[in-house]
Amino acid sequence: MSVRRAWPVGVWLGCLALAAWVALHARYVADLSAFLPARPTPAQRLLVDQLRDGPGSRLLLIALAGGDIEARAELSEALALALRGDREFSNVGNGDSATADRDREFLFAHRYLLSDAVTPEHFTAAGLKASMQDTVADLASPEGLALQSLVVRDPTGEMLAVIDQLSRTQAPRPKGGVWTSADGSRSLLIAETAASGSDTDAQEHALAAVRAAFEAARAAIGMPHAGRVELVMSGPGVFAVASRAKIEHAVVRLSIASSVLVAMILLVVYRSPSALVLGLLPVASGALVGVAAVALGFGVVHGITLGFGITLIGEAVDYSIYFFIQSAGGVTERWEQRLWPTMRLGMLTSVCGFASLLPSGFPGLAQLGAYSVSGLVAAAAVTRFVLPVLLPRNFSVRDLAPAGGRIASRLRSIRARAAIPWTLAIFLAAASTGLLIIARHTLWSGELSSLSPIPAAQLRLDAQLRADLGAPDSLDLVVVSGASLDAALAGAERAARALEPLIAEKIIGGVDSPAVYLPSHETQAARRASLPDPATLARNLDHAVDDLPLDAGQLSPFKSDVEAARRGPLMSAADLDGTSLAAGLTSLTMHSAGGWTALLPLHAAGASHPHIDIERVRLALAAAHCSAQVLDLKHESDALYSDYLRDAMRLSFAGSLAIVVLLLIALKSPGRAARVLAPLVLAVLVVAAALALFQVRLTILHLVGMLLIVAIGSNYALFFDSQHRDGGDSGATLASLCIANACTVIGFGLLSFSGVPVLEALGTTVAPGALLALIFAGILTPPACIV
Amino acid sequence: MSLLAARRHGQVDFVEQHFLAVLKRPVESFGVMTYDAPRRLEKRTVEPRPERLVLDGDEVTVERKGHTHVLELAAYPSLLPFIESLRATLAGDLPALERAFNVDFSGNLQRWTLTLSPRDPKVSSTVSRVRIDGSRDVLSKVEIFEANGDRSLMTLRNHPAP
Numbered sequence: 001m002s003v004r005r006a007w008p009v010g011v012w013l014g015c016l017a018l019a020a021w022v023a024l025h026a027r028y029v030a031d032l033s034a035f036l037p038a039r040p041t042p043a044q045r046l047l048v049d050q051l052r053d054g055p056g057s058r059l060l061l062i063a064l065a066g067g068d069i070e071a072r073a074e075l076s077e078a079l080a081l082a083l084r085g086d087r088e089f090s091n092v093g094n095g096d097s098a099t100a101d102r103d104r105e106f107l108f109a110h111r112y113l114l115s116d117a118v119t120p121e122h123f124t125a126a127g128l129k130a131s132m133q134d135t136v137a138d139l140a141s142p143e144g145l146a147l148q149s150l151v152v153r154d155p156t157g158e159m160l161a162v163i164d165q166l167s168r169t170q171a172p173r174p175k176g177g178v179w180t181s182a183d184g185s186r187s188l189l190i191a192e193t194a195a196s197g198s199d200t201d202a203q204e205h206a207l208a209a210v211r212a213a214f215e216a217a218r219a220a221i222g223m224p225h226a227g228r229v230e231l232v233m234s235g236p237g238v239f240a241v242a243s244r245a246k247i248e249h250a251v252v253r254l255s256i257a258s259s260v261l262v263a264m265i266l267l268v269v270y271r272s273p274s275a276l277v278l279g280l281l282p283v284a285s286g287a288l289v290g291v292a293a294v295a296l297g298f299g300v301v302h303g304i305t306l307g308f309g310i311t312l313i314g315e316a317v318d319y320s321i322y323f324f325i326q327s328a329g330g331v332t333e334r335w336e337q338r339l340w341p342t343m344r345l346g347m348l349t350s351v352c353g354f355a356s357l358l359p360s361g362f363p364g365l366a367q368l369g370a371y372s373v374s375g376l377v378a379a380a381a382v383t384r385f386v387l388p389v390l391l392p393r394n395f396s397v398r399d400l401a402p403a404g405g406r407i408a409s410r411l412r413s414i415r416a417r418a419a420i421p422w423t424l425a426i427f428l429a430a431a432s433t434g435l436l437i438i439a440r441h442t443l444w445s446g447e448l449s450s451l452s453p454i455p456a457a458q459l460r461l462d463a464q465l466r467a468d469l470g471a472p473d474s475l476d477l478v479v480v481s482g483a484s485l486d487a488a489l490a491g492a493e494r495a496a497r498a499l500e501p502l503i504a505e506k507i508i509g510g511v512d513s514p515a516v517y518l519p520s521h522e523t524q525a526a527r528r529a530s531l532p533d534p535a536t537l538a539r540n541l542d543h544a545v546d547d548l549p550l551d552a553g554q555l556s557p558f559k560s561d562v563e564a565a566r567r568g569p570l571m572s573a574a575d576l577d578g579t580s581l582a583a584g585l586t587s588l589t590m591h592s593a594g595g596w597t598a599l600l601p602l603h604a605a606g607a608s609h610p611h612i613d614i615e616r617v618r619l620a621l622a623a624a625h626c627s628a629q630v631l632d633l634k635h636e637s638d639a640l641y642s643d644y645l646r647d648a649m650r651l652s653f654a655g656s657l658a659i660v661v662l663l664l665i666a667l668k669s670p671g672r673a674a675r676v677l678a679p680l681v682l683a684v685l686v687v688a689a690a691l692a693l694f695q696v697r698l699t700i701l702h703l704v705g706m707l708l709i710v711a712i713g714s715n716y717a718l719f720f721d722s723q724h725r726d727g728g729d730s731g732a733t734l735a736s737l738c739i740a741n742a743c744t745v746i747g748f749g750l751l752s753f754s755g756v757p758v759l760e761a762l763g764t765t766v767a768p769g770a771l772l773a774l775i776f777a778g779i780l781t782p783p784a785c786i787v
Numbered sequence: 788m789s790l791l792a793a794r795r796h797g798q799v800d801f802v803e804q805h806f807l808a809v810l811k812r813p814v815e816s817f818g819v820m821t822y823d824a825p826r827r828l829e830k831r832t833v834e835p836r837p838e839r840l841v842l843d844g845d846e847v848t849v850e851r852k853g854h855t856h857v858l859e860l861a862a863y864p865s866l867l868p869f870i871e872s873l874r875a876t877l878a879g880d881l882p883a884l885e886r887a888f889n890v891d892f893s894g895n896l897q898r899w900t901l902t903l904s905p906r907d908p909k910v911s912s913t914v915s916r917v918r919i920d921g922s923r924d925v926l927s928k929v930e931i932f933e934a935n936g937d938r939s940l941m942t943l944r945n946h947p948a949p
Binding site for chain 1: 810836
């Protein structure tokens, strides 16, 4: 290797080292911010925060099914005990009586701070009389009898008021001492993980901990029926772990399968293992440079960029195939002069397509653009400047020119009847366009869930468990932010007050608020200040009991309790620890860098009004001057995804225009440009129509797949075009196109069987599209003018 | 007991008087009680405030002030003497009675008295005993004595056929 020839290798190695250093020091994020516009609206920011770290995202719904109720109750107790001792879980609820006892104690001790009946009027003679009249009536009722031992301490019925306040939030019903589904077939637990829902590793660990604790509990109990009890889990964490496992499984399985197949083909063709390895250099270099470019340009690299970027530069695998096969016989200089310009134009075409993603308002799309552009340029440069130098001296691939030649003669005979291919093409284009126009309203899926790899059965189970548990689906939320937890709670109280008229109007069925569990300091202080001093209370009480059957002399415990509350401290979040109220509070509040957020899930007003009129809710909040936001999570996430899709479509269209302009300039002939473009357009049209025919709703991944068809197919079309100019098909070039196409079809074709929607979308689009692009490019090239 | 067990359905008016230490004079309530053999007992209070309590199987449903609460009987043992004593007696279900109470029967078929003392110490710490008076298959009086000296007396009267 001469010094002159060695310099590209030096530059290459230097660049690789630099890129590797940048990639190693880059910050990788795997959250949903890739889908968040660079300048999100507050609602969009909230949506993503919700999905990523929201309390709902940490909720684990656990059901014990099968066996008999005693076995399930005992298992539920054992499981709850084990999980409560595990630091991975911040809260575990199963409806057990120990927690219920603690709850009762806490509520009773803090009843004067918690009850919204506590006002100054409540403790006047008239107020006391009214509430004690009620209590006397309670005493005559069965439930009152159960509570009557409390009467001397709580004659105003504050405990019942607090219980009523809390029970407005639906809770599952206990059976056998633990929460049980309405049909009695499942025992239920709720566990909240300490780690955020977006931390999939931690979620996976937590799930494993639940399974281990369950197995241990089942083994320890060893009742004859315990063995038949099964553990069922659902929740966002379960989904995240399952989809990651599914994607990983599919990716590993498929990449092994496709690597083996492609390697076998290339080994047969190259007859050289070292060529096989060399052939990977362009794409590997491109991938590394792509990551480095994204890291330098954006500061962070999104997981989605790594995931799909590598498939986007799959075209780079073809580069080495073209080089090896087309330069067979050691005539690399000739390849550099004659075929490299064509490949370079093909690469530039793809770059034009992908560069259109760069200005996207969504970092996820912009990064995909930056990654593919830099990756493709790097891969092409390595193919052109580095591979020729590294090629072993005795390198020779199987001469495929004869095989290619046979294909060429076939093509010639087809093209000789020029009318047939073009008629076919026009017919296909017209039919596909017609089909797409008919299906235009149902062509694209506007729902984010279309990308979800969660099977419908799992989603049904989730809905069932949520219904069993009365856990909020959190689809409609009022969101109040504050600088501190207390400020957020105060905001939540104002918002809940503003929404009260809507409950009466049956616009909403109700609203949950974290302030029910922990009122704001202001509210607590106001309630405490409503409590009269002992002398006033004694005086008012004497007046109040005048016409009541109650004996004021017996009520001294009440007086001392009121005095204790009047002098006692206000509650803070820490006081709730160990009670199920803590779970209620944490599940409805969120702490982030910017402060605290209180979440107020809205309930629909019964089955007859399943949908909440969000506009009315907004108006009611605005009228009360609440700075609260209303969030319809499903609507927001679908709207966000639709924006994302629309952005991608708009940019892809711009990219297509850029490709047309590039070809017009480079080929210097509208006719040639049209001939190069025709097979690509046709391939995309036919694939889109076929997908519509099979009633596949197109997603953003299908769009990315179509970009790939154009990127890969443009190489085919340009090679045919250049051969046409050079006076006919070269067997070697044709063979290289067929081999490259076979590798692409195998690689993407296997993705169609992955069972993961995003990968299937790519596979079912690119595999047939690439094949069609090659066939169309082959038959639509006019008969050679010079032979 | 077998006479009681033979009754499938019954409806009676009740008047209940509560004698509590905290009260200067007893509080009275009245309403209608319905029994459907063997598991369902409904107590509908009309005055002083409309309320409904249904014991069906192991589940207690309480409707008061527009709210409905569903409780599990086992989780609220304190409710046992107030309702299970009645239901089991109405059902003629001696084994069920004996599971929860020490049962003492006195008198004759025409005029009998059933005295129930809760077995569960948690229950007996609030309710010391329940006394049920009756004649043949008809209950006439249910008196509940609480450990703290309070007591309630329920007088039952056949409901005029609707």
